[in-house]
Amino acid sequence: MASRRPRKAGEMKRIIIAGVGFAGISALKHLGEFTGTSPEFEVMVFDKNDYTTMIPSLPDVAAKRVGQNLPRADIGGLLPRRVLFKNEEITKIDFDAQSISVGSNDYGYDYLLLSAGSITNFFGFNQHLSSIFVLDSLTEALKIKEAFGGYLSNRESPTLIISGAGFAGIEIACFLNEYAKANSKTIKVILVEKTARVLGNLPAAVGGYVKSLTSDLGFDVVVNSSVISFNGTDVTLETGEVFEDVFFVWTSGTKRAIEDISGGFISLPDGRMRVNEFLQVSGYENVFAAGDCAAIKSGDAYLRKAVAFSVSSGATAGKNIVRSLNNTPLKRFRPVDLGWVIPMYPSSIGKLLGVPVRGRLGLGLHYLTCGYRTHDLESLRGYLALGLRNMIGAG
Ligand SMILES: Cc1cc2nc3c(=O)[nH]c(=O)nc-3n(C[C@H](O)[C@H](O)[C@H](O)COP(=O)(O)OP(=O)(O)OC[C@H]3O[C@@H](n4cnc5c(N)ncnc54)[C@H](O)[C@@H]3O)c2cc1C
Known part of the structure; x- marks a missing residue:
């Protein structure tokens, strides 16, 4: 495991969260509760946007089925007390130096959560x-x-x-x-x-x-x-x-959103970082990864990229950072798979709690799930309305 960065007397311990999507927000809830009342810790969160996105709604936006405000919520309104938000794009991370870079500025950390999700992978295709x-x-x-x-x-x-x-x-x-x-x-x-x-x-x-x-x-x-x-x-x-x-x-594939990361970690061909059962990146006990940028083993396979796993892995990573700060034993991440739905407007296909769902019902359930996961009251109303309209065939 990597050694800790040298600390000056009286310096606060810094936790950095890289990316405020499903995993990052979920981790923040647990971390914020703890660090909000502990002045010896500071939490810095970075996101290239000042809003977070309900990614599963992107096809709705592209096809003008919903407006651009429905899937977005301002990050500023989601932050727990004493959390510092930097609306900046992380360009580089060095696990051994325990620092992240934003252009020419470097920020040291004691603990890091990688939760920057994934981006399109062109697999070397570079024409127009x-x-x-x-x-x-x-x-x-x-x-x-x-x-x-x-x-x-x-x-x-x-x-x-x-x-x-x-x-x-x-x-x-x-x-x-x-x-x-x-x-x-x-x-x-x-x-x-x-x-x-x-x-x-x-x-x-x-x-x-x-x-x-x-x-x-x-x-x-x-x-x-x-x-x-x-x-x-x-x-x-x-x-x-x-x-x-x-x-x-x-839409041929995805890769880790922050590509320039140096260190002795192991990653899959799509850049996802191999993590252990506590969601620590292999080789670095102070670096956690959750959501799309983590390669989380479940049985013989890796978990698929999905909102539910991002939220739950973010929560476990956040809690485990708190446990590390408290020097208490870490807890294992135990993913629960409730199922999936693929919206194929005006139909759908999916399996929820082992039960196959199809057509308008699945579409309606998909929107209700988006409503359940959103952080914004207006968006919640919008998704509930969409869900119900689709279920009765009026969407
Ligand atoms: C079109 C589409 C439809 C989908 N539909 C579904 C679905 O129906 N159900 C489902 O379960 N899953 C679905 N998924 C997958 C799901 O959206 C992802 O698994 C989930 O969003 C991953 O969450 P995350 O927290 O890891 O990343 P994200 O939610 O993507 O959040 C990552 C955050 O990191 C920020 N970030 C990225 N790079 C940087 C950087 N360099 N510096 C600072 N910040 C950065 C981003 O701005 C973003 O806010 C879909 C994905 C796509 C693309």
Whole structure:
């Protein structure tokens, strides 16, 4: 384990939280309760935005189903007492030096929680990236919202190409297709998937159901293939097929949001940090990771990236930092999987508490869950209304 940074007499112990999303906020609740009454500790939280986002609602924003305020809550209103918020982007972390960097400024820490989530992974693809749309933040969802309507209205035969048939790709395909229909436009939708089937990380039966649903919608799903070139307007697939003048969305994969981290840790190919049962990053007892940037083993596999696991791992990491400060034994993280729902507007597929859910019911439950997870009263009202409207088929 790494040695602690040298401390001057009387200096406070500093805890830094890197990223105020689901995991970061959850950790803050527990940390804030403790440090708010303990003047010998200071908590600094960093986020590149001054708001936190209900990421599962990004397809709704992109397809103009909800306004941009519904999925966002100001970070300032969520902070416990005596927590210092820095609205800055962390550019570098050095575990051995126990410091994070924001441009040319360095901040030392005694404990660090990595909770910066994940961003789009282009896997080295670098052709005309500024003309490719992604779906990993509110800003990016708004770019789709701004551009898609104009694209549709100026084209005789619009074509939507989605690279990646995981849940994000399928969701955005369904939402944008419905948007086109609502605007009396027919759009050709092509989902391109490198592996042999859609939703490869879920049971084969789920992939089969989704494939039949997307084929009912008229989508083409091209498996075992990928986009090999893009000239800014036309896409060429590995199969040799060329699609001209497309609206191109890339959802093929994600990677750790803060890439430049030095230290002797172990990470998965997507950059997630291997953590132990207490959520400490391997090799560093004062560094914890939670949410999308943590590789958390559950049985033989790693937990999927999901809101529920981000919230619960953030809570355990926050509590374990408090236990470390108190020199009390750490508690193991025990994830509970209540299930999942993939909104495929106007339908859905999912399994909650072991019970399959489909259609409008699943969609309604998805919005109710967003309401349950939001931090803003107006957003709570909005999601409840959406959930109920969808359940009765009026969404
Ligand atoms: C389109 C889409 C739909 C999804 N739908 C669902 C769903 O229906 N259900 C579900 O369970 N999961 C869903 N997920 C996955 C889920 O959103 C993530 O697992 C979850 O958001 C991860 O939480 P987190 O706290 O790790 O990160 P986030 O919630 O992403 O928070 C990370 C925070 O870190 C900040 N940050 C990032 N980089 C930096 C930096 N360098 N410096 C400072 N701050 C930084 C960000 O601004 C952000 O506030 C979806 C994901 C996507 C992309």
